Amino acid sequence: MTTKVFVPRDAAARSVGADEVAERIAAAAKAKGLDVEVVRNGSRGMLWLEPLVEVETADGRVGYGPVAPEDVDGLVAAGMLDGVGDSVGAYLGLVEDLPWMKRQQRLTFARVGVIDPRSADDHAQYEGNAGLRKALSMTPAEVVEEVVDSGLRGRGGAGFPTGIKWRTVLGAESDQKFICCNADEGDSGTFADRMLIEGDPFTLIEGMTIAAHAVGATEGYVYLRSEYPDAISALNAAIVTARDRGWLGANILGSGLTFDLHVRVGAGAYICGEETSMLESLEGKRGMVRAKPPIPALEGLFGRPTVVNNVLSLATIPTILANGAATYAAYGMGRSLGTNVFQLGGNVARGGILETAFGITLGELVQDLGGGAASGRPVRAVQVGGPLGAYLPVEQFDLPMDYEAFAAAGAMVGHGGIVVFDETVDMSAMARFAFEFCAEESCGKCTPCRVGAVRGVETIDRIRNGEDRQKNLVLLDDLCDLMTDGSLCAMGGLTPLPVRSAVRHFGKDFGS
């Protein structure tokens, strides 16, 4: 009987040697005359264990990690390919029983790390397209209401109710409507979009197809950043396969629905993660932000009604349809319903992705699951929600991951990325970097962002140099007010968030 061995093809796993590990396992098995099939799955999300090798046994999948290429021969000699555990250093036991896995409720990421992302058969076998089949048996309006009832909010960061957006597009009259997936995941500390696309691309395609049915669109675009070459090839391959299977194109699954999907690659502009800037870029223009209104739901891509959703929002749609809005809405707290895919990065002992219901505390994520700082020093600060998210001190670790609780604390959940810093961090340098980044990445359309960011860098430099410290702190506050109120989009509007939170919580670093 063939033994299945799983070695992730995920870019993060490959970045620490997964390709070499896979090659060595295949070679070692061949040398020993063993019947082994090496499957290149997505990552389970336990990135500190990568490359994580899993061996299928009668009891389930047994893990070994991290496995360096040079460890492979020794591990195979010790019986890794039989799932044997004794006296092997990298042996982890059953992967599903690991604390990191047990703490999760995987809905959006249910198949990531489990299946071969290039295999349409795997997708189908693990209940793929169940959500699409259900949706196709319903009217568009019923699908939209199901999404509204699920409480799903935009996972890209803004948290706007997805169903409400869809309802607007459904109600708009037009000869042409579009579904656009925002996969321009430029926020540092976020990588869930990348891992989903690399680990289970058919689910994103399914979610977009459901959206097309729900609002009456025939054409979709995924705007994927150029920094993710592995994701680009994974998604392009999946789209070709999906067309072959009749999951895209004309008469999808025999329903009469026509929908096709195209990948457009970004070109290194962070601002194109802002939805209107992304639409401009998709139209082949400079990624300049548009003033709203009109909202994209009414006048989006090429002026047509357009659904713009993040990868995770769209990839969550299939499970909502397959299992019902009520099942999804049973997870979470307050108005933050369902699960979210949290990403732990930076200076953290155990980094990776973790999908769980809203309401888990920041401290549980960072300290209990993440294991604190990788350096072994105490954690000093975390930045939640990307470069435009607030810096929070350890004293706020009891905050629940919840859109409203974070907003009340002057922070934001954003795309769910958490970057950990140890006690060596200089927070005035991080505040300076926030302005520097905004100056570098501003599209330049509005003055508060374009000029404010540059003035911000200068003002923080004066504070750091001890020039008129109090006066300049007041000036900084005034500048932050102006950028918050006067910027056209979140780039300039939210840059004050990391700056102000750094001043508020880590005043010592600013000399006060």
Add this chain to the structure above:
Amino acid sequence: MEVTNPAPMPPAERPQRVREIANSRKGLRGALMPILHAVQEELGFVAQTDVAVIADVLNLSVAEVHGVVTFYKDFRREPAGRTTVRICQAEACRSVGAEKLAEHAKRSTGVGFGETTYDGRLTVDEVFCLGNCALGPAVQIGDKLHGRVTPARLDALLGEAR
């Protein structure tokens, strides 16, 4: 083998090839970005002379195409070194020493961000996030992502890339 940037094309043949690339994609919606990516992938960079050709094919003004080329950081106006090395400088990588790694890269290659080594082998640049935030500092060499890159590891990778 890492992905390397293409060798230069003789200037006389270039406009014709750019026109072919543009013509083969002009039917796409928002064709300009795919065309610019394709030109750069095949010819290594987007030359000023390409801009007029592309503008002609798409019936756009030269200014419009020029504006797009210069807006996006990915599009190069001149040839890069044989291999492009990008070192992440975003927050997550900074928390584990990305700035020190950048200083080290500057010392060991002799060039700063956006510059090419004297032998034309390497172009070194910064990038804001490669999506490898749990395994930083992250570096991309050609298309290949590398994680937990220490200064010593970077030297080894740069040695291979050269």
